[in-house]
Amino acid sequence: MSLLGKLIGVGVGPGAPDLLTMRAHRAITNAPVIAYPAPDDGKSFARSIVTEFIAPTQIEIPIIIPMRSERYPAVEVYDQAADDLRKHLDNNHDIAVLCEGDPFFYGSFMYLHDRLAGDYETEIIPGISSPLAASAVLNLPLVSRNDVLTILPAPGENDDLQRQILAADTTVIMKLGRHAPRIVSLLGEMGLIDRAYYAERVTIEGSQFTCRLAELGNREVPYFSMIIVQRNSSVQGARA
Amino acid sequence: MSLLGKLIGVGVGPGAPDLLTMRAHRAITNAPVIAYPAPDDGKSFARSIVTEFIAPTQIEIPIIIPMRSERYPAVEVYDQAADDLRKHLDNNHDIAVLCEGDPFFYGSFMYLHDRLAGDYETEIIPGISSPLAASAVLNLPLVSRNDVLTILPAPGENDDLQRQILAADTTVIMKLGRHAPRIVSLLGEMGLIDRAYYAERVTIEGSQFTCRLAELGNREVPYFSMIIVQRNSSVQGARA
Numbered sequence: 001m002s003l004l005g006k007l008i009g010v011g012v013g014p015g016a017p018d019l020l021t022m023r024a025h026r027a028i029t030n031a032p033v034i035a036y037p038a039p040d041d042g043k044s045f046a047r048s049i050v051t052e053f054i055a056p057t058q059i060e061i062p063i064i065i066p067m068r069s070e071r072y073p074a075v076e077v078y079d080q081a082a083d084d085l086r087k088h089l090d091n092n093h094d095i096a097v098l099c100e101g102d103p104f105f106y107g108s109f110m111y112l113h114d115r116l117a118g119d120y121e122t123e124i125i126p127g128i129s130s131p132l133a134a135s136a137v138l139n140l141p142l143v144s145r146n147d148v149l150t151i152l153p154a155p156g157e158n159d160d161l162q163r164q165i166l167a168a169d170t171t172v173i174m175k176l177g178r179h180a181p182r183i184v185s186l187l188g189e190m191g192l193i194d195r196a197y198y199a200e201r202v203t204i205e206g207s208q209f210t211c212r213l214a215e216l217g218n219r220e221v222p223y224f225s226m227i228i229v230q231r232n233s234s235v236q237g238a239r240a
Numbered sequence: 241m242s243l244l245g246k247l248i249g250v251g252v253g254p255g256a257p258d259l260l261t262m263r264a265h266r267a268i269t270n271a272p273v274i275a276y277p278a279p280d281d282g283k284s285f286a287r288s289i290v291t292e293f294i295a296p297t298q299i300e301i302p303i304i305i306p307m308r309s310e311r312y313p314a315v316e317v318y319d320q321a322a323d324d325l326r327k328h329l330d331n332n333h334d335i336a337v338l339c340e341g342d343p344f345f346y347g348s349f350m351y352l353h354d355r356l357a358g359d360y361e362t363e364i365i366p367g368i369s370s371p372l373a374a375s376a377v378l379n380l381p382l383v384s385r386n387d388v389l390t391i392l393p394a395p396g397e398n399d400d401l402q403r404q405i406l407a408a409d410t411t412v413i414m415k416l417g418r419h420a421p422r423i424v425s426l427l428g429e430m431g432l433i434d435r436a437y438y439a440e441r442v443t444i445e446g447s448q449f450t451c452r453l454a455e456l457g458n459r460e461v462p463y464f465s466m467i468i469v470q471r472n473s474s475v476q477g478a479r480a
Contacts, residue, residue, distance in 0.1 A: 011372075018263040021253070021368065025262060102372045104381040113381065124376035128261065128366045132251075132342045136364035141344040141353065146393040146415075148404055153386040164388055167407040175386075 005033075005089040007120045008096045009103030009113065011127015012049045015204035019133070020050065024125045028053050031096035033088045035061040035081075037108050046098035061085065061095075065108065078108075082115035089120050102127040106153075106174070131172040134199035134226055138210050142228070143170050154179035158186050165190065165229060173227040180221035184213065192229050200225035245273075245329040247360045248336045249343030249353060251367015252289045255444035259373070260290065264365045268293050271336035273328045275321075277348050278302040286338035301325065301335075305348065318348075322355035329360050342367040346393075346414070371412040374439035374466055378450050382468070383410050394419035398426050405430065405469060413467040420461035424453065432469050440465035 010027050013019035020028075028034065028050055038044035044062060047054070054060070063081040066074075088095055103109040103124050113122065131151060135142040143149045150168035152161060153175045161183075165171045173183055187193050196213035201224050213227055250267050253259035260268075268274065268290055278284035284302060287294070294300070303321040306314075325335055343349040343364050353362065371391060375382040383389045390408035392401060393415045401423075405411045413423055427433050436453035441464050453467055 013261070016263070018266070019261050019366070021259050021261050022265060023256070023258040026258070102375075102382075104375045104383075105372060106383055106385075106387075110381045110384045117379065122379060124379060126259070126368045126372040126376040128368065129372060132345060132366040132369060135342075135344045136366045139357065139362060139364060141350045142342075143344075143346055143391070144350045145346075146395050147346075148393070148396070149391040150404075150408065151383070151389040151391075153388070155386050156388070164390075164407045167404045168390065 003092050004120050005091065005093040005095060007085070007089060007112070007116050007122045008094060009099055009107075009109045009122070009124045010096045011102040011125055012046055012098050012100060013128040014101055014130045014133040014202055015049060015208075017049055017052060019128050019203055020053075021125065021127070024127065025053060027096050027123075027125055028098070029055070030094070031058070032093045033059045033061060033095040034098065035063060035085060035095055036098035037065050038062040039067045040064050041067060044098075046100045049100070050098060059088070059093075061088075063112075075111075078111040078115060082112055085112065085116060086119075089116070099127065102129045105129045130174070130202060130224070130226065131228070133202045134172070134210075134228060137202045137208060138197050138199055138228065140197055140228060140230075142172075154183050158182070161186060162190065165192070165231060169230070169232045171229045171231065173229065175223060176221045176225045176227065177223040178221075180216075180225070183227060184216065187213065187227070187229065192231055195231060196227050196229045198225070198227055243332050244360055245331065245333040245335060246363060247325070247329060247352070247356050248334060248363045248365065249339055249347075249349045250336045250365045251342040252286055252338050252340060253368040254341055254370045254373040254442055255289060255448075257289055257292060259368050259443055260293075261365065261367070264367065265293060267336050267363075267365055268338070269295070270334070271298070272333045273299045273301060273335040274338065275301040275303060275325060275335055276338035277305050279307045280304050281307060284338075286340045289340070290338060299328070299333075301328075303352075315351075318351040318355060322352055325352065325356060326359075329356070339367065342369045345369045370414070370442060370464070370466065371468070373442045374412070374450075374468060377442045377448060378437050378439055378468065380437055380468060380470075382412075394423050398422070401426060402430065405432070405471060409470070409472045411469040411471065413469065415463060416461050416465045416467065417463040418461075420456075420465070423467060424456065427453065427467070427469065432471055435471060436467050436469045438465070438467055
C-alpha cells in the first residue's frame with residue numbers, strides 16, 4: 001500500500017468547460033491539490049477553463065512560468081515546481097495538474113512528468129487537442145481513409161516545413177503567432193492558399209474566429225491559432 | 241426558425257465511457273434519435289461505449305456496414321443511411337451520430353457529413369482520438385516543443401512510409417491489423433525498433449494491451465492497434 005499521492009496530468013481541452021471528459025471532471029473535483037501553469041503577467045488559461053469545478057477547500061498551486069518571447073522557461077522553474085509538488089505527494093495528497101488540451105500533446109506538463117513520474121504513481125487523462133477542436137469548429141473533416149496527417153509547429157525552417165507538408169495529405173500548422181506572415185507566404189508559393197483554413201482560440205466562447213486562409217488579410221495572429229492545409233485529402237464535404 | 245432537426249457528429253472517444261466529454265454526454269442523452277455504425281456480423285463498438293447513457297425511449301438507427309476485408313463499403317450503404325436520417329431530420333428530430341474516437345479523425349461519419357451537412361444544421365463534438373489515448377496509457381509523452389507529429393495509416397507503401405517517418409519526430413502508425421509484420425520489418429530496417437511502442441484497444445477495460453515493440457513477438461495484431469515511434473523526439477521521461 002502506497003502512502004504517496006498520485007500525480008494526475010489532466011487534459012482540460014481547448015477552452016470550453018464542457019469539452020472536459022467526465023474522467024477529467026471527476027479527477028479535478030476529487031483531488032485535494034490542483035496545480036496549473038500560470039504566466040507571471042496574468043491569469044492561468046488552464047485554470048480559467050475549469051474555474052466552476054474548483055472548490056474553495058482545494059489547495060491550489062500556480063506554477064509561475066516567466067513569459068519571455070518564445071524562449072522556453074529555464075529548467076529551474078520546473079525543478080522548483082516539482083519540489084513543491086513533491087511535498088504534497090509525500091503527504092499522500094493526489095495532485096491534479098491542469099493541462100490545456102492534452103497533457104502529452106505539446107504541453108508543459110511533460111517537464112513535471114520527467115521529474116516526478118519515476119518516483120510517484122502517475123495517471124494521464126487525455127484531453128481534446130486543439131487540431132480536433134479546430135476541425136470541428138471549421139466543420140472541416142481532418143483525415144479519412146488512409147490520409148496522412150502531420151502536426152507541424154510553425155517555428156520550423158521553410159525548407160523543412162515544405163518537405164513535411166508535401167509528405168502529408170493534411171497538415172495542421174500550430175503555434176503561429178509572429179510566424180504567420182512567413183507561413184502564409186510559404187503556402188502561397190506552394191499554391192496551397194485555397195486549400196487552407198485558419199482558426200484561432202477555438203471553443204473559447206466569445207473570442208473564437210475562423211476563416212479561409214485567403215481571407216485572413218492583415219489580422220494579428222495570436223499564438224493559440226492554427227492553419228489546416230488539405231493538400232491532397234480524400235475528404236470532401238462542407239467547408240468553413 | 242428552422243423546423244429541421246440538427247445533425248450532430250458525437251465523438252465518443254477510444255473506448256472508456258468516462259472519456260466522453262460532458263458535451264458529448266449531454267448531446268447523447270438529449271437527442272431523440274441515436275445513429276451509429278454497426279458491422280453486419282456483430283455489435284456496434286461505438287454504441288457499446290455509451291450503452292449506459294441511452295434510454296429505451298430514444299429511437300436507435302444502426303447503420304449496417306458490410307465488413308469485407310479492408311475494402312471500403314459501397315457508396316450505396318451511406319446513400320441509404322443518409323436517406324434514413326433525412327426522414328428524422330425532416331421531422332425536426334435532432335440526431336446524435338455516435339463516432340468512435342473523433343468524428344473528423346478517420347471516421348465513417350464523414351460519409352454522412354458529405355451527404356447531409358449541406359442541407360441541415362450540423363454540429364461536431366470532438367472526441368478523444370486514439371493516439372492521445374495510447375500515449376496516456378503508455379505513459380509516453382507524444383510531442384513537445386517544436387516536435388513534428390505524423391499520423392500514418394499502415395496500409396501505405398513502404399517507400400512512402402519511410403519518407404514520412406523520416407520527416408517527423410514522432411510517428412503514430414494506425415490501422416495495423418495484417419500490416420503489422422511488414423511495419424515491424426520496416427522499422428527494423430530503419431533501426432527504430434527500440435524507439436517504438438505498441439498499444440492495442442486502449443482504454444477498453446479488460447482488453448487493452450501495451451508493450452515495447454521489441455517485445456511484441458508473434459502476437460496477433462488487431463485493426464484497433466497502433467505503434468508510436470519516437471525517432472527524434474525532444475520528449476524524455478518515463479516509458480512503457
